[in-house]
Amino acid sequence: xxxxxxxxATTAQFYVExxxxxxxxxxxxWKPLRYTGGVPSITRDALVSNELDGSRxxxxxxxxxxxxxxxxxxxxxxxxxDDLLAGAMTSAWQAGSTIxxxxxxxxxxxxxFTRSAGDFTNxxxxxxxxxxxxxxxxxxxxxxxxxxxxxxxxxxxxxxALTNETDITSDMVVADKLETGNLCKTFSILTWMKGQxxxxxxxxxxxxxEFSGFSIEQAVNAMVTGSFxxxxxxxxxxxxxxxSLIPVPPAxxxxxxxxxxxxxxxxxxxxxxxxxxxxLIDSFTITNDNAASAQFELGNAEVAFVxxxxxxxxxxxxxxxYSMALHQQFLNEDQIELTSILSGPDGAxxxxxxxxxxxxxxxxIGGPESITISMEGQATGNxxxxxxxxxxxxxx
Numbered sequence: 001x002x003x004x005x006x007x008x009a010t011t012a013q014f015y016v017e018x019x020x021x022x023x024x025x026x027x028x029x030w031k032p033l034r035y036t037g038g039v040p041s042i043t044r045d046a047l048v049s050n051e052l053d054g055s056r057x058x059x060x061x062x063x064x065x066x067x068x069x070x071x072x073x074x075x076x077x078x079x080x081x082d083d084l085l086a087g088a089m090t091s092a093w094q095a096g097s098t099i100x101x102x103x104x105x106x107x108x109x110x111x112x113f114t115r116s117a118g119d120f121t122n123x124x125x126x127x128x129x130x131x132x133x134x135x136x137x138x139x140x141x142x143x144x145x146x147x148x149x150x151x152x153x154x155x156x157x158x159x160x161a162l163t164n165e166t167d168i169t170s171d172m173v174v175a176d177k178l179e180t181g182n183l184c185k186t187f188s189i190l191t192w193m194k195g196q197x198x199x200x201x202x203x204x205x206x207x208x209x210e211f212s213g214f215s216i217e218q219a220v221n222a223m224v225t226g227s228f229x230x231x232x233x234x235x236x237x238x239x240x241x242x243x244s245l246i247p248v249p250p251a252x253x254x255x256x257x258x259x260x261x262x263x264x265x266x267x268x269x270x271x272x273x274x275x276x277x278x279x280l281i282d283s284f285t286i287t288n289d290n291a292a293s294a295q296f297e298l299g300n301a302e303v304a305f306v307x308x309x310x311x312x313x314x315x316x317x318x319x320x321x322y323s324m325a326l327h328q329q330f331l332n333e334d335q336i337e338l339t340s341i342l343s344g345p346d347g348a349x350x351x352x353x354x355x356x357x358x359x360x361x362x363x364x365i366g367g368p369e370s371i372t373i374s375m376e377g378q379a380t381g382n383x384x385x386x387x388x389x390x391x392x393x394x395x396x
Contacts, residue, residue: 017083069231088290139162177391188205201246219266219282222266261347271341349390354388356380
């Protein structure tokens with residue numbers, strides 16, 4: 001029988017968070033790594049001898065440190081990449097809350113949600129992603145709170161058409177949050193390549209993986225896609241265990257293979273400049289870069305640790321030019337707040353860039369068609385303000 005190569009379609013990858021960097025937990029409970037491409041790879045620099053021996057030949061070549069790195073391409077879906085986002089942000093999700101059985105009135109024109117009794121300010125603040133799932137139609141969709149008082153929350157940036165409702169009983173769900181942190185978060189990744197037509201399975205085990213950032217791209221008529229670059233400490237091929245001589249996953253491994261959450265698509269996205277909708281935008285890309293690099297030490301062939309610099313949260317926008325408002329904000333060096341809300345069939349997420357500023361703005365005329373504008377910028381923060389806030393909301 002002809003030898004068959006491993007296939008990407010039948011290769012599964014899993015991850016587990018490590019308690020100690022570079023050490024896979026005992027009896028690991030592997031979670032599925034949802035991806036569209038990418039695998040941890042080892043590279044080594046060629047160390048070429050310059051010794052002179054009377055000929056023009058290169059007399060010796062060695063290889064340097066084992067550098068483990070790669071980048072996963074993904075389609076973003078609810079809850080699927082939450083651990084990867086937390087790893088890139090070196091942070092932990094802050095739990096939201098649920099306030100049960102409120103009696104709520106909706107004013108469609110004012111975009112307000114009024115409770116009959118109690119105090120919203122105990123549980124909600126401006127900028128929170130919330131939802132009232134017991135309401136009807138668009139009223140039940142998640143939104144960002146733009147104002148809050150004891151009895152009233154306002155979602156001035158809501159784009160969908162609301163309807164008036166009175167005395168409806170509904171829970172209020174407040175999203176979990178993720179901000180820039182300084183935690184040590186590393187992962188082990190198991191790459192399971194399945195043999196075809198009688199071929200044996202193979203396993204790569206990569207340890208001490210740090211996700212060094214992410215990029216989320218929201219573009220018209222497409223899935224919401226992204227990437228997660230990473231650096232690892234070490235990698236090994238899992239060797240066959242006698243007497244079977246068949247490689248197997250680490251002892252005690254269990255696997256969860258839940259791929260139920262559907263990816264977000266462009267029709268799930270609403271984007272805002274403050275409370276003003278970003279109109280006629282074709283693409284909105286958010287990138288988190290932590291200036292990460294592998295560091296080495298004498299006597300150690302592998303990566304000693306991963307160095308991280310400042311967290312830079314940048315963005316780019318591209319679309320059709322219909323107003324000079326955004327270009328004027330670039331000229332004025334205005335500080336703005338950009339938010340993207342993704343509301344899909346299995347949950348919702350939001351990405352908010354605090355204190356954002358445009359750094360470039362390019363208007364182009366390429367012919368008789370629509371004039372276009374492309375813009376780039378960066379968000380800033382400090383010890384008390386994260387330059388990016390990511391929120392997640394589970395929807396029934």
